[in-house]
Amino acid sequence: MSLDELTVQGVPVPRFFYGTAWKEQRTGALTRTALDAGFRAIDTANQRRHYVEADVGSAVAAWLAETGAGRDELFLQTKFTYARGQDHRLPYDPKTDFATQVAQSCQSSLEHLRTAYVDSYLLHGPSTGRGLADADWAVWRAVEELKRSAKARLVGVSNVTLGQLELLVKRAEIAPAFVQNRCYASTGWDREVRAFCRANGIGYQGFSLLTANARELRVPAVERIVRRTGRTLPEVVFRFALGVGMIPLTGTSQSAHMEKDLSCVDFDLTDDELSAIERVVR
Numbered sequence: 001m002s003l004d005e006l007t008v009q010g011v012p013v014p015r016f017f018y019g020t021a022w023k024e025q026r027t028g029a030l031t032r033t034a035l036d037a038g039f040r041a042i043d044t045a046n047q048r049r050h051y052v053e054a055d056v057g058s059a060v061a062a063w064l065a066e067t068g069a070g071r072d073e074l075f076l077q078t079k080f081t082y083a084r085g086q087d088h089r090l091p092y093d094p095k096t097d098f099a100t101q102v103a104q105s106c107q108s109s110l111e112h113l114r115t116a117y118v119d120s121y122l123l124h125g126p127s128t129g130r131g132l133a134d135a136d137w138a139v140w141r142a143v144e145e146l147k148r149s150a151k152a153r154l155v156g157v158s159n160v161t162l163g164q165l166e167l168l169v170k171r172a173e174i175a176p177a178f179v180q181n182r183c184y185a186s187t188g189w190d191r192e193v194r195a196f197c198r199a200n201g202i203g204y205q206g207f208s209l210l211t212a213n214a215r216e217l218r219v220p221a222v223e224r225i226v227r228r229t230g231r232t233l234p235e236v237v238f239r240f241a242l243g244v245g246m247i248p249l250t251g252t253s254q255s256a257h258m259e260k261d262l263s264c265v266d267f268d269l270t271d272d273e274l275s276a277i278e279r280v281v282r
Contacts, residue, residue, distance in 0.1 A: 006247065008203040009177045011119070011153050014041035014075050015242060016262060019207060019251040020056050021045070027052040030253055031059035035074075037258040043180075043205075043249055045079035045124055046109045048089035053078065057113040077120035077178075078109045079158060080139060082127055098135055102142035106151055120178060121152035125159035132167050144174040154178065156202075162192045169200055180205035180249075185216035185280050189244070198245060207249040209237050221276045229267055232260055239264040240277045 006013045018034035020027055020043060031042060044056045064071065080102050083094045092104035109118065123143055127135045146152040156178030157168060169175055179197055183190050183206035190206065197204040210217070210233075217233060226236055234250070238261055241248040250261045269277075 006203065009154060009175075009201070011177075013119075013154075013203060013247065014039075015247060015265070016238070017041040017043045017075075017077070017205065017247060017249045018258070019043045019249040020052075021050045021251060023251075023253070024052060026253065028055035028059040031056050032063055033255045034258055035059070035063045037255060038262050039258065040073060041075040041077065041119075043077045044113075045081055045122075046091040046105045046112070047079065047081040047086055047124065048091070049085070049087040053109060053112040057111075057115075061114045071115060075119040076113055076115060077122065078113065078118050079122040079124035080105045080143065081124040082135075082139075084127075085124060098138035099142040099145075102139055102146070106146055110151065117150060118152050120154045120156060121146050122155070122178065122180060123157045126157070126164050130161070130163070132164055137171075140168065140172060144172070147174055156180065158205075160193070162196060165193060165196060169202075175200070176202055178203045178205055178247075180207060182206075182208045182212055183241075183246070185213040185277075189241075189246075189278060191278075194245065204246050205249060206241055206246040207251075209241055209248055209250075210234055213237075216280050219280055221280060225269065225273050225276070228273075229269070231264070231267060235260055235264045235267075236269070237277070239267065239269055240274060243269055243274045244278060 006015050018039040020031055023030050042056060044053045045051045046053050083090060091108040092101040121143060123139055127133050143155045147155050154177035155174060156176040158180040160179055165179060179193060179202055181190050181193060194204050226233055229236060238248045252258055
């Protein structure tokens with residue numbers, strides 16, 4: 001398995017993303033380290049509360065200039081975040097309508113990332129826990145417009161339930177290309193949402209695969225797989241994620257761990273091992 005064999009809505013997508021949340025002053029250095037390690041997909045958001053998107057852009061620009069690589073060799077993903085998920089450093093005027101907020105946030109992201117387009121633009125979660133509100137539809141129509149205007153090659157949604165996703169797919173004019181969810185072993189690693197994504201040609205991005213499942217992964221079944229493969233637990237979990245069709249994200253801050261995580265494509269898990277991890281519950 002290679003890291004660049006996935007295609008979503010006709011667009012090549014790397015199989016492994018580096019996530020830049022919660023890095024603060026280390027954001028630029030860690031983004032550069034991830035690129036040097038071999039990551040070609042970088043996930044960020046225009047949400048200063050948890051991300052420093054401008055530092056991601058500085059690191060990307062420096063890497064492109066120093067390596068001579070082309071912009072098309074990278075996959076950059078960012079997000080629109082509602083005001084309730086932001087702090088006081090908003091990337092848009094909250095007094096304007098949602099379409100304007102999306103347009104302003106996207107333009108700010110393009111400036112931060114020093115690019116004319118992003119490869120993927122996500123709604124960073126619906127405005128409500130159940131269903132989709134009028135605000136969500138206004139934002140989604142604006143997100144669709146970003147794709148029509150070629151400011152985003154693909155669009156999608158994060159932190160979404162199955163019911164919300166079903167509604168979105170039913171009424172969207174442009175279908176979401178991605179779902180990005182926190183992935184819990186206790187729900188079969190978001191089994192129902194993953195199944196819906198698979199049936200509808202949507203790429204499923206899973207984050208917090210390790211941090212959200214620390215207890216669940218400390219079980220004999222997983223320990224046996226780690227011993228059998230001679231790999232680290234993160235390598236086994238990321239290889240599992242790839243094996244069941246996910247696009248995993250890692251946010252590690254250690255360069256050695258980045259290289260180890262990417263090496264998860266160098267070995268295989270048996271079908272029984274994939275099933276054992278998928279069923280693990282502590």
